[in-house]
Amino acid sequence: MTYKPNTLLVNPTITSRSSARFPLSLLHLSAALDRTGNSHIIDGNVDRDVVDETLQALARQPVDAVGISVMGGPQIAPAIAVSKAVREYFPEKPIIWGGYFPTLYTDTALTAPYVDYAIRGQGEESFPELVAALNHPTEEVLGKIGGLSWKSSDGVRHNPNRRFSMADPGIVLPYDKLGDPRRYLARTFLGRRTAAHQAAVGCRFRCTFCGVAAMFGGKTALPFAARLERDLRYLKDELGADSIQYFDHNFFDREEDMIPLLEIMAKLELPWWCYARSDALLKLSDSTWKLVRKSRLRMAYIGAESPSGQMLKEIRKGTRPDQTLEVAELCRRHGVIPELSFMVAPPENTEEETEHTFEFIRELKRINPQSEIVVYVYTPLPESSKHEKDRGKRASMPLLDLHGNPVMFPKTPEEWTEQRWVDYACHADAPWVTDSMRRRIRDFVTVLRCRFPTAQDLRSPRWAKRTLSAAAAWRYSYRKYNKPWELELANRLVRLRVPQVSGL
Numbered sequence: 001m002t003y004k005p006n007t008l009l010v011n012p013t014i015t016s017r018s019s020a021r022f023p024l025s026l027l028h029l030s031a032a033l034d035r036t037g038n039s040h041i042i043d044g045n046v047d048r049d050v051v052d053e054t055l056q057a058l059a060r061q062p063v064d065a066v067g068i069s070v071m072g073g074p075q076i077a078p079a080i081a082v083s084k085a086v087r088e089y090f091p092e093k094p095i096i097w098g099g100y101f102p103t104l105y106t107d108t109a110l111t112a113p114y115v116d117y118a119i120r121g122q123g124e125e126s127f128p129e130l131v132a133a134l135n136h137p138t139e140e141v142l143g144k145i146g147g148l149s150w151k152s153s154d155g156v157r158h159n160p161n162r163r164f165s166m167a168d169p170g171i172v173l174p175y176d177k178l179g180d181p182r183r184y185l186a187r188t189f190l191g192r193r194t195a196a197h198q199a200a201v202g203c204r205f206r207c208t209f210c211g212v213a214a215m216f217g218g219k220t221a222l223p224f225a226a227r228l229e230r231d232l233r234y235l236k237d238e239l240g241a242d243s244i245q246y247f248d249h250n251f252f253d254r255e256e257d258m259i260p261l262l263e264i265m266a267k268l269e270l271p272w273w274c275y276a277r278s279d280a281l282l283k284l285s286d287s288t289w290k291l292v293r294k295s296r297l298r299m300a301y302i303g304a305e306s307p308s309g310q311m312l313k314e315i316r317k318g319t320r321p322d323q324t325l326e327v328a329e330l331c332r333r334h335g336v337i338p339e340l341s342f343m344v345a346p347p348e349n350t351e352e353e354t355e356h357t358f359e360f361i362r363e364l365k366r367i368n369p370q371s372e373i374v375v376y377v378y379t380p381l382p383e384s385s386k387h388e389k390d391r392g393k394r395a396s397m398p399l400l401d402l403h404g405n406p407v408m409f410p411k412t413p414e415e416w417t418e419q420r421w422v423d424y425a426c427h428a429d430a431p432w433v434t435d436s437m438r439r440r441i442r443d444f445v446t447v448l449r450c451r452f453p454t455a456q457d458l459r460s461p462r463w464a465k466r467t468l469s470a471a472a473a474w475r476y477s478y479r480k481y482n483k484p485w486e487l488e489l490a491n492r493l494v495r496l497r498v499p500q501v502s503g504l
């Protein structure tokens, strides 16, 4: 009889039930695992008691392996809790971690006694191979699985990386494994039933600060138009989605390759949001922009990062500050809201860069008042977590904390759950940021978001947003950002949406 492994896939809780979107990582893995076995999904964003749900699922059915998806930041604590519980109650079950955290911090993940295997990068091929090997896990077999890191008799072994793949599962994803998939359609500024979808995989750029470059090493692959149409038709016609949030790492690739995809999207007219780059949008021809408008692109999230050309070069962004200004104007002309993100408080020239960024944001607001602004703290990846092709390429200055000591990154998953490291992973704080700098950033963001409440906020009533905007106007005009106590107080009542916290 052929071995048909049973795998339990777990997405530890990372967000509220109302913000839960399709757990695409697990859906892709499930489609791949089901070719040779069976898989079940537990999504902690919906099934809130993820530990209990996991233990119950293990008690109910025979399971050969437990796969856990782990992203740095707030997902680590629940990932540890689930893994420890599985180890305690089902000590024989192999536990596999995959996703951004074990890809970027493989050795750290494998220090834990409750992580047996870590899969780096894409999981669609490595994971089914591993699960099949677990039937009879010899060192020889395990040593051949690309992208796998594991605990051998001589210590942790990292098998070579796996090649990049864009295999089409040939079917729509197994959404029905999520119970009623319609509960994942959310009311957003795009529509009443917005679905999350990922069309293309990867990104051809290798920005030094970005986890995506660490995951894919500068590779990207677009789907065939027929595949996109099949998937969108399912979401629209079967599930009733009326708008799409594309999770693609970088939506607009080479124009000639985008046209067939945009034609499908223009036919379906589902308002959409995506990640994009200023240079790619600036290069699009008029006829392609016509398609973009027809397809109803509402908002594009563009990593502006910095107003300093020098810093953009250092982080290998590949775009320039003048392109950021130009794209804000271009988007205005085409009725697309640019959502521009910045990284302030870099480890060097912390104050000047931050103040310069605030002034640049004001300029963007003058050019296109609808521009949405997202302010993050610059938190570079440690050298060891970059893609192997990029490690040691640039002699970056050692990161120093406020006392001039080198920044020591956590060595265990537990250490990553300390608030200061969760904040680091969420780009909210860094060891070189002083209290006054932290306060300055917070004050600027408070004044800015009250003065220009985001269009993505559906919760606060219009009158409240107008009142807050009027109250913030004098501070914004006179650059009096410090201690905006009255706005903080008003905000406590209105609770305006904060994109850097509730965003992707």
Ligand code: B12
Pocket: 011, 014, 015, 021, 023, 024, 025, 026, 028, 029, 045, 066, 067, 068, 069, 070, 071, 072, 073, 074, 096, 097, 098, 099, 100, 101, 104, 119, 121, 122, 123, 124, 127, 198, 210, 211, 212, 247, 248, 249, 425, 426, 427, 500, 501, 502, 503, 504
């Ligand atoms: C949806 C999403 C979220 C959701 C949560 C998703 C969930 N788990 O339920 C929300 C909105 C909550 C979220 C939050 C955060 N996110 Co997020 N998020 C994404 C996004 C847009 C899509 C993820 C996705 O579904 N991808 C599609 C699937 C198919 O790909 P995948 O997840 O990578 O899965 C593949 C592999 O990773 C692997 N794999 C994954 N899991 C597993 C498990 C096993 C067992 C195996 C074997 C393999 C495996 O195989 C999968 C198939 O190939 C990505 C960007 C992106 N496009 O991927 C960012 C991204 C993953 N997020 C990121 C970050 C940093 C965050 C935050 C921690 C901070 C932030 N926003 O700045 C926050 C936390 C915010 C807070 N304060 O709480 C970064 C991670 C980079 C890094 N350095 O670690 C990304 C890459 C965005 C970016 N460009 O910086 N996020």
